[in-house]
Structures are given as C-alpha cells and as structure tokens.
Amino acid sequence: MSVDALLRQTRTELNDYLAALLQQRHAEAPRLKQAMHYALVLGGKRIRPFLTLQIGQLCGASQPLLWRAAAALECIHAYSLVHDDLPAMDNDVLRRGQPTCHIAFDEATAILAGDALQTLAFELLSHADADTAAANQLAMIQRLALASGDLGMCGGQALDLAATGQQLNEQQLQQVHHNKTGALIRAAAQLGVLAGNAAAQQYYSHFDQFAEALGLAFQVQDDILDVTGTTEALGKTQGSDAAAAKATYVQLLGLAGAQAKVRELHQKALHALARIPYNTEVLEQLAEYLLTRDH
Template identity: 45%
Template sequence: MSDFNNDALKSALAATSKAVERVIEPILAMPTGPEARVVEAMRYSFFAGGKRLRPFLVLASAALFDVNREQALRVAAAIECVHCYSLIHDDLPAMDDDDFRRGKPTAHKAFDEATAILAGDALLTLAFDILSDEATHADPNVRLSLVRKLARASGHHGMVGGQMIDLSAADRTLEEAEIYRLQQMKTGALISFSVEAGAVLGHAAPNVLSSLQGYARDLGLAFQIADDLLDVEGDPDVVGKATQKDADAGKATLVGIMGIERARKQASILADQAIEHLSEFDDKASLLRAVAHFAIFRRT
C-alpha cells in the first residue's frame, strides 16, 4: 500500500470518528433523571476512541453508490453502538474479564457490573432505534432490511453465536474449519453488515452486493487473524488492553494452529483476496482496498 493511500486512510478514519461522534452526541444527550448513570456509561464507552472501522466501512461502501452522507452516518452510528455494546459485555468478568479497553478502565471497572450490562443493553437497542427512524432512509423497506441484517449479524446467527463458540473453545480443541466459522460469526458478521449496509442504502444490484459480501468475508477473517497475532505479539501499552488472553484461557486460534508465520501469510492472502472482489469498482473503492492492508498491518 502506498504512503498516499495510507495517509488517506488515516485521514478518512479520523474524519469518520469525528462525524459519527457528531451524529451520536444529540442522540445520547445526558438526561436529568436517575437514569443518567446508564447514559453516562453509554457515553463513556462510545466516546472512548477506537478505530471506528465498522462505521468507516459503512461510509466507504455507501460512497460507491452516492448515498446521502448523513443517512450513511446514521447507519454508521448504529453499527458503532452495537460494536461498543459487544465490547462492554466482552470485557465483563463472566466473559473475558478485562480491566482495560483502549487504554482506559473497562466499563464495569469505571462504573459497576450492573451498570455496564445495562449500558450494553441500551446501546444495542439504540442501534435499532436509529435504523428504524425515517431520518435514516425514506424507504421503509430499506430501513427494514437494515434492521433485519443487523439483527442477524449481531444475534445468535452472528456475533453472539460466535461468542458462545469462543467461550466453549476453552473446554475443547477446535478444528481449523471450526475456528474459521467462529471468527466469521464473532467478528466477520458485523464487518459484513457494515460493508453491505452501503449497498442496501444505495439499492445495489444483487451481483454488486455479492462482490461486496466476498470482500467483507475475506476482510473479516484477515482482521481476526491480525487480532490474534496482536494477542500473541502485541505490546499491551500500544494495543490498549491485556495480551496473551487466548493462550491463558486455553482457546484455540488460527495462530495457535498455524503458527505465527503461516498465520501472518494467511492474513495477507485473505487481504489480497478481499481486494480482488473490488475489481469491478473504480477509484471510489480505493479506501476499501487500503483498509484491507490496514487490517493486517495495524498495531492496535
């Protein structure tokens, strides 16, 4: 990836973060009643920073079809709500039991476990509130499609189901094919939704949607392998959370099965395959191509 694309990608990610926070700020305004504590916890987690990769993918895919940016931003904010909810719950003592996320105390440490659970629940439901609003799209069929796709991607067919498989992996050895399925559900499903959302907003043809689905599938797998490599090799101060968690929990990963070098090579192959799926698109897809490389070379 050229320095130009790298710089452009960093700039686009930063712009996405600012734009999504602008959209969510009035939606997550602090109330005056006793429920303010849960909203404070929601805001604490949402505004904690991060790559905003999923919102970026929504905006980048929507740009392929000249979708209204403000509408795309609302979908981007919705997917980030789901992502933040998943991180809150993932960090809980009953799950991964993490004390730090993005270099800050996790929500259950900054507040308490009950408030963290409620904050996650509220962020998840807020996502569907945003998607179902007419401000997101005038066509109710588009809104319904977005709601249904996000529900499947975040529920037992996707992220939640993948998390269940991941938890069970501590008690048994998973085969390579099972790990691929786990990763596609736990991480890949939300990434796939993010890429497909732009096509849904833009009324894309089925064959175009299929190309983007292939891109998202390979990107999601490459991203998860890179995550597993960071867990093995990453610096906790740079990553912003504890490392070596999978090994300590006895969880099988592709890095554990393949070894570091083979896993790194596989991530690179997947990133290249993701880019190949974008062959029918012009320069509008340049940032989507760049993010495929970013996914495997990132340090956080």
C-alpha cells in the first residue's frame, strides 16, 4: 500500500476514533462540545498521529495506548490551530478549507474549545495501560507537555509573533520553527517509541533525529507553499505569511535556497532512519511524500 493510501486510511480510522471519543463524553456545554468536534474531527493531514502509530507499531507498542497517544497529539495540534487563528494572533478566517473555529462559532467558544482539547490530550495519556511500564507512560505525558508549552510549541509561537516584521538570521528562524512546528512532530516520534517495548528504547535518539529533521523540513516546505501554492490547494489563504510580514525561509534564503534546505534536511532524516534495524520503508516514503507535497 502506498504511503498516500496509508495516510488516507489512518485519517479515516482516526477521525472515527476521535468522533467516537467526543460522542461518548457527556456534554455539560453542548456548544462547546460542537466546537471541539469542529476543530478536532473536520479535516487535517493527521501527520503527527500517523508518525506515532507507525513508529509505535515498529516498536511493539500497546495498541490501546498507541491510539490514545495519537489522539492526544491531534488534540494538542487542533487546539494550537484554533488559538493561532484567533484575531489576537494570526487573525485567519480560513483553515482546512473551512471557516476557522472563531468564525464558525465565536471567539470565546473557540478559546474554550482549544483549552478543553488541550486538557483532553493529557486525560487520554493518563489512563493506565497494563502492557506499558508506568515510567514510560509518565515519560510520554512529560514529553507531550514539554513539546506543547513554553519550551516547545507555545514558545515557538511567541517567538514567531515577536519576529513579525523583523529580519531574522537562519539560526533565529530555525529556533522559531524547531519550537513552533518541530517540537510536536518530534513528540509524535518520541511517544511512539516510549509506548514500545524495552528493546526499542535504544533507538529513541535515532527516531528523534529523524523527526527533528522532518519537522524542520516540513515547515520550510510550508514556507515554500505559501509562495507557490494556491488558496484552493492549501485550504488557507495563499500568501498569508508575506501579507503578515512573517519571517520565512523563502524570505531569508530565496525560493531556490529554501528548496535546497528541504533537500538537505530530507537527507538528514533518511540518514537517521538508516541507523534503525527495523523496516522503516513507510517512514522513508512519508518523508518523500511530505517534502514534495503541494498542499
């Protein structure tokens, strides 16, 4: 099966899993639950949970915990998009080809939906799993927390906002993206390994190096697509980074330089996988797919 077909299958299965997860929850506030569903279930590539599931399966992970981890990652990612789109931050009106959450509902409901999705992520990871060492499960909670907060995604968003209209050097821009986008992609790989068996833990650093290179390359490709893509293909407004005076790799290195950066990072990702004695073919195909995508 091609990686594109595997991604589509995972999206379908994960969407069903997430929808069932929310359906089972008692709705204290029905409108809030609707906004959570809107933000979490409708659309998205599901790259982060796909990474967790694929790496966890290679590492012999417990399936129930692995699916909860995949859902937790998507909860964090979805909450971050809801908050990023708010007028106080990026002020976007379109996400995944649909009105953003605060447009579809209202700003207060969108903020609460994001907050609720964030806490749901840690609720999911905290369920005891009989087939996983408690220390590993605790490490999973810690890794996701670190990747999500001021030392990871939130810190990256703060750096990104502070850099608006500024001229960054490559090291500064890399720091923004390592945190804003890369931290959660690295967490996706880390959770997959930590959910795995004892033998798999020796390859933690190699999977992490793969995800670190892939995460930065993913963001550089996003910067490229903001210039070369279309609003219809991207599902968000084309040129929004330039319009908002965002620091990007295209603005810093030029289009050809940014494309060369993607190729360099792609090779780093593949070198990391080559050091893992498992069948990493799907992960290799995923890297190729993500770094040559048009949306």
